[in-house]
Each structure stands twice: as C-alpha cells, then as structure tokens.
Amino acid sequence: MNLTLVDAVSALPRGDARGLRFVSSHGDEHYYPYEALEREARKRAQKLVALGLNKGDRIALVILDPEAFILSFLGASFAGLVPVPIFPRGSLNFRTRERYAETVSHIVRSAGARMLLTSNSTRETIEDVLAADTGLERIVTVEALLDGEPPACDLPTLHPDDLCFLQYTSGSTSLPKGVMVTHRNLIANATAFLGPRGIDLHEQDVYVSWLPLHHDMGLISVLGALICDLPSVLLSTEAFVRRPGLWMEAITKYRGTISFAPNFAYALAARRTRDQDLEGLDLSRLRVAGCGAEPINAQALRQFSARFEPAGFRAEALLPCYGMAEATLAITFHDHGQPIVTDVVYAAPLGLGRAIPAAHDTGLRTIELVGCGHCFPGHELRIVDESGRALPERCVGEIVTRGPSITVGYYGLADASADAYRDGWLQTGDLGYVAGDQLYICGRSKDLIVIHGSNLYPQDIEWAVAELPSVQSRGVIAFSVMRDGDETLVVCAEGKPAEATALRRAIAQKVAECAGLQVGHVAIVQAGSLPRTSSGKVQRRRTKAQFEAGELEEHS
Incomplete structure (x- = not known):
C-alpha cells in the first residue's frame, strides 16, 4: 500500500x-x-x-x-x-x-x-x-x-x-x-x-x-x-x-473487544483480583486478549482465564504473539478465537537443540512452551542453524524473518545493521522451533546458561523462583559465571533483608526441584534494585556484569 x-x-x-x-x-x-x-x-x-x-x-x-x-x-x-x-x-x-x-x-x-x-x-x-x-x-x-x-x-x-x-x-x-x-x-x-x-x-x-x-x-x-x-x-x-483492576474495569465500561499486554500483566491482574472485585465486571465482549513483548508463561494465562471466567472472559480470547521492534512490531500471531496451543517437551533434549514431545509420567523434567502462531501473508519465517541453513521441525535454532514489516536497519549504525539484516532476512537473535503451524520461543541466544554441556533457558528458572511468596516485584534474574574453570549458576532475587537467609534456602531448593541444578550463589537484593530496561524487562547481562564487578548490594 x-x-x-x-x-x-x-x-x-x-x-x-x-x-x-x-x-x-x-x-x-x-x-x-x-x-x-x-x-x-x-x-x-x-x-x-x-x-x-x-x-x-x-x-x-x-x-x-x-x-x-x-x-x-x-x-x-x-x-x-x-x-x-x-x-x-x-x-x-x-x-x-x-x-x-x-x-x-x-x-x-x-x-x-x-x-x-x-x-x-x-x-x-x-x-x-x-x-x-x-x-x-x-x-x-x-x-x-x-x-x-x-x-x-x-x-x-x-x-x-x-x-x-x-x-x-x-x-x-x-x-x-x-x-x-x-x-x-x-x-x-x-x-x-x-x-x-x-x-x-x-x-x-x-x-x-x-x-x-x-x-x-x-x-x-x-x-x-x-x-x-x-x-x-x-x-x-x-x-x-x-491499581491493575482498572484494566478490566475499563474493558467493561467502554465495551472493549481488544486489548494487549505482556505476560506479567496477566499474572498481576489474576493475582490482585479478589472475588468481590469481579462484581460488576463484564468481559464477555473481549474477543482478543493479546499477550507478547516478553516470554509467555502458560500457567499465568491459565490462571488469568480461571480468575476472570466468572466475569464472562473466554479462554479462546487469549492470543499469544511474537514480535520485536526490528520487525516494526508483530511477527507471528496465534489464530484468534482458538484455544491457546502449548507444547510439553523434555528439558534435557531441548537444551541440546531438539524439542521432543514428553510422554506422561516418565519422571523426566519437562518444559511447557506456548505456541505463538504463524507469520502473516507476505511475510516469511525460518529456523536456521549457525551457518544459516534451514532446520526441520522441532529443531531449535535462530528465528529469522523477512517481509514488508521488516525495518531498514539501525540509525547511524551500519555495522550493527549489516549484522542483523542479511540478504533481506532479519536475524532476531531469538531461539525457537516450529511444530505444526506454531512457532515456539525458547529464549535469547546470548542469554543461554550452559552448565555441564546442557543449555538452560534462564526464564524457566526465573519463573519458578518468582512463584516463591517472598520474592518481590517479579525481581528474579538467572545467569552463569565461571568459577574455578566451571560454569556456575547464579540467581539474583529481590526480597526483604529480614527474609534473606530463608529466601536463599528456598531458592536453592526451588531450582533443584525445577531444573535439577545446584545454585552456586543466591544474591538477595533490595526490591526494585535489579536493572531493568525501559519496558520493564530484566537486564541479565548488566546484572551479571554488576555481580562480577562486586557492585550488587546484597542483603546479608
């Protein structure tokens, strides 16, 4: 046009x-x-x-x-x-x-x-x-x-x-x-x-x-x-x-049919809403509740659906999506009006690059990922390996995409533009795989935690730790550092000074349960002190740099 x-x-x-x-x-x-x-x-x-x-x-x-x-x-x-x-x-x-x-x-x-x-x-x-x-x-x-x-x-x-x-x-x-x-x-x-x-x-x-x-x-x-x-x-x-309840109240008042928010907002709205808060809400007209801008947690979406179902919310309104600024915004959308699709895969093979569907009751650790749909007409998406070759279904690689929404580069940064935009394809830096018609996002390639030869995605650890009641403001960051020649897991979490000792033990236990790993160090810091981006995302690499430089102010 x-x-x-x-x-x-x-x-x-x-x-x-x-x-x-x-x-x-x-x-x-x-x-x-x-x-x-x-x-x-x-x-x-x-x-x-x-x-x-x-x-x-x-x-x-x-x-x-x-x-x-x-x-x-x-x-x-x-x-x-x-x-x-x-x-x-x-x-x-x-x-x-x-x-x-x-x-x-x-x-x-x-x-x-x-x-x-x-x-x-x-x-x-x-x-x-x-x-x-x-x-x-x-x-x-x-x-x-x-x-x-x-x-x-x-x-x-x-x-x-x-x-x-x-x-x-x-x-x-x-x-x-x-x-x-x-x-x-x-x-x-x-x-x-x-x-x-x-x-x-x-x-x-x-x-x-x-x-x-x-x-x-x-x-x-x-x-x-x-x-x-x-x-x-x-x-x-x-x-x-x-007051997060204002969101649902506005949808009711103005007869809203479409709304978008990051994963954290859905979790926050569900957590902060009491039974009496549902009185007077009418979400029956809300046909699209888009979720994107950060990793999507299936459990958070299910909890939101359950919390607001009495107010007329339909789970089919949830619309997971994937995008980034370099693609203007949206890259893939889930089919509107359809139930969300998730993929439960074995954690260990996923870390090695294969998304193998998990069978029931095997006792092996699994990860549930949310399908983010497919790209739009006139746009293309591929999963590629390090040499740029296209990978088959259920193989994890970098997501690349092209089409009229892909922007023309970074202002004044020719080298960065040449690195990210190659032959018309945007190199997203995100890892994912395709199964059926769904794209599944695993995480940023540069944020991978590699321990004992296995790749771990930090958001899986962060989500699990954030469930602990003593963790404040969703403030959890996980990364690895070299100690004595070995990669060691570090978890930083925001919490109260009086609860620091107990919280360290709880985090170590939670990580052992969810990831089968021993935490090398747990840093408990003041609420609101972990570095975040302008959109509220945690800054893992900046936090890691502060930790290695001894600049994190930890509670004793």
Whole structure:
C-alpha cells in the first residue's frame, strides 16, 4: 500500500462516532473524534515548522501523558519530522538522575535530534540532558508549543519510504539502538496484525490499552488502530500500575473487544483480583486478549482465564504473539478465537537443540512452551542453524524473518545493521522451533546458561523462583559465571533483608526441584534494585556484569 501514517489519519471517517478517548490518571476523559484529532495534529505540525524544524529532522519526545504524547507524535508526523519516543523517568526504575540523563543523552545524541519536546511536569527530570554534548539545540514544552495560534504554512509531502519514527530498542543486551521504521513498514505491519490473518478487525471493535507509548507494543498498537479505524481508549500506565483492576474495569465500561499486554500483566491482574472485585465486571465482549513483548508463561494465562471466567472472559480470547521492534512490531500471531496451543517437551533434549514431545509420567523434567502462531501473508519465517541453513521441525535454532514489516536497519549504525539484516532476512537473535503451524520461543541466544554441556533457558528458572511468596516485584534474574574453570549458576532475587537467609534456602531448593541444578550463589537484593530496561524487562547481562564487578548490594 502506497500510504503514509498521515494519509491514513486524513482518510479516517468524519463525524463524532469514532475516535480516540484518553482517560487520565485522575479519571478525566478527553474524546477526540478523528476529525478533531487530525485538526489538532495539523496545528501542532504548523507550530513545529514555525520553530524552524524541517522535513526529516529528528525530534525527541519525553512525554508521560498519553494524550499529549499521541497528539505531539502525530503533529511531528504531519510536519514531516521523525519522532524519537523516549521513556520519561517517572515511568521507570532509574536509581539516579544521572543514570537517566546518561541514557536519554545517548538516545538524543545517536538520533541526532535537534529538539526535545516534553511537558512542564517532566521538564525538570531531563534538564541534565542539556549539560551533555548531544547536539540538542533546545528543550520545548508541550504547553509552550500550544501557546497562541499557529502561523499558516504548507506542510511537506510524505512518501511511504520516508522515515516515520525511530524506535529505540529496550537495551536488554546493549545500549539502545534506533530502529528505523518507515511509513511503509508501519502500514504493512498494522494492516497485517489487524487484518483477516491477524485480529480480523470488526466494525464494532474497541481497543483498550494502558501500555506505555514509548515502547513499541504500546505505540504501534495505537498507530495501527488509527491506520485501520479501530476506536480506542487509552488509559494512564501509572494508573494501571497503581491499581491493575482498572484494566478490566475499563474493558467493561467502554465495551472493549481488544486489548494487549505482556505476560506479567496477566499474572498481576489474576493475582490482585479478589472475588468481590469481579462484581460488576463484564468481559464477555473481549474477543482478543493479546499477550507478547516478553516470554509467555502458560500457567499465568491459565490462571488469568480461571480468575476472570466468572466475569464472562473466554479462554479462546487469549492470543499469544511474537514480535520485536526490528520487525516494526508483530511477527507471528496465534489464530484468534482458538484455544491457546502449548507444547510439553523434555528439558534435557531441548537444551541440546531438539524439542521432543514428553510422554506422561516418565519422571523426566519437562518444559511447557506456548505456541505463538504463524507469520502473516507476505511475510516469511525460518529456523536456521549457525551457518544459516534451514532446520526441520522441532529443531531449535535462530528465528529469522523477512517481509514488508521488516525495518531498514539501525540509525547511524551500519555495522550493527549489516549484522542483523542479511540478504533481506532479519536475524532476531531469538531461539525457537516450529511444530505444526506454531512457532515456539525458547529464549535469547546470548542469554543461554550452559552448565555441564546442557543449555538452560534462564526464564524457566526465573519463573519458578518468582512463584516463591517472598520474592518481590517479579525481581528474579538467572545467569552463569565461571568459577574455578566451571560454569556456575547464579540467581539474583529481590526480597526483604529480614527474609534473606530463608529466601536463599528456598531458592536453592526451588531450582533443584525445577531444573535439577545446584545454585552456586543466591544474591538477595533490595526490591526494585535489579536493572531493568525501559519496558520493564530484566537486564541479565548488566546484572551479571554488576555481580562480577562486586557492585550488587546484597542483603546479608
């Protein structure tokens, strides 16, 4: 399709019936019919052009409020600028202001952003960025941008292969890199995941989301909704974090039919919901409950289904999926309206590269993986070995994919782009296998734990340990280190100082039961202190580096 985001927004239906609704953290609502949304976007575009910004210039967005963020993003798009979403400090666990300033400065510098747009409420947290050598010309607030009427000016013409925005990776394995997403990539991915082989959009559908908009899953789901005319309700991320029940209440109130969230949110919602909280909920219209952005735990999805079944939730609404920023967003989707598919395989052979279905009652350790479906029409996916040769079913290898959703590389990083994008195929760095028509994700290749010749996937250990009641904030990271010439397992977990001794014993016992391994060291640290990415994922390699350098502050 030879369209851009601007073309898609301009072509949306007129009238008041369809649009975007923003619900603030205080519960205030602002509704924008599509026509009003476009009008506001053009107003902001004219203001940005008046500031001297030109087509193709990068503009950093550090905006916490969803309404201000979306309107500013669209304004930048209409002005032909390239938005660079950056996470506000208030949405993350940055232990120091200096650490946050370093991260933002890196993104601003690598993107070559001329201007940073923020709001009065968050300006103070990013002032330190000006002190760094980033090339940034100035910081402007949304409030100042909207002061007065915009001057009349012509907005530039956009083309499908123009850059739409830079999506910075979460940095779980390295410094964040700016993925170059074109308008063509965005349109292709949105029409794929909302099309007949994806969600299969219905006219009466309503999307409800609390996802942070600086992250690809939150941002592109909203942009996709605009491209494909899916009325949406956007909640405050902070409001969901404070009270997860708000999510299901909003789906009930606004008659939501589609929602997406990471695995942890489903587990959190099930755990925090009491019987009395179910009163008044009606989830019977929710036909798509997408789950992605992090490893998917089958047990967490089953617990969510059981918890909310009395409120009308149907397990068939669960839709596991797989994607990454380098593919714009979605790579594979489970078939909507169908029960989730899982594969129970023997753990030991899986570590050696073979997914062998487990028989019942053998006594051997098994792992249950969730099927993430298949890729979209016009896209391809393969499992390959280290030399790039395609592997047969049930053989574990690297996932590679190609198609119109695959982005054009990393901004300003030719070597990294050449390494990740080869002959049109994106090298995802994820390990997985195909069985039937389902893709199963095993984990990141660089995060494998290799002990005694066997490969172990850290999330399996982390999920098991996180079930212990004394572990706080889902804070568990597992990795291996060399000690006396041997690989040794280390588990870091967040817990209370008074419970540290008992928690160490419980973790060692849990790992022995679930993985048949002896833990070389258990580090109990303060809640919220383990490194995480901008999207909340644990940073294994950074934690490992801190551990090896003696920088983890462990409870005695």
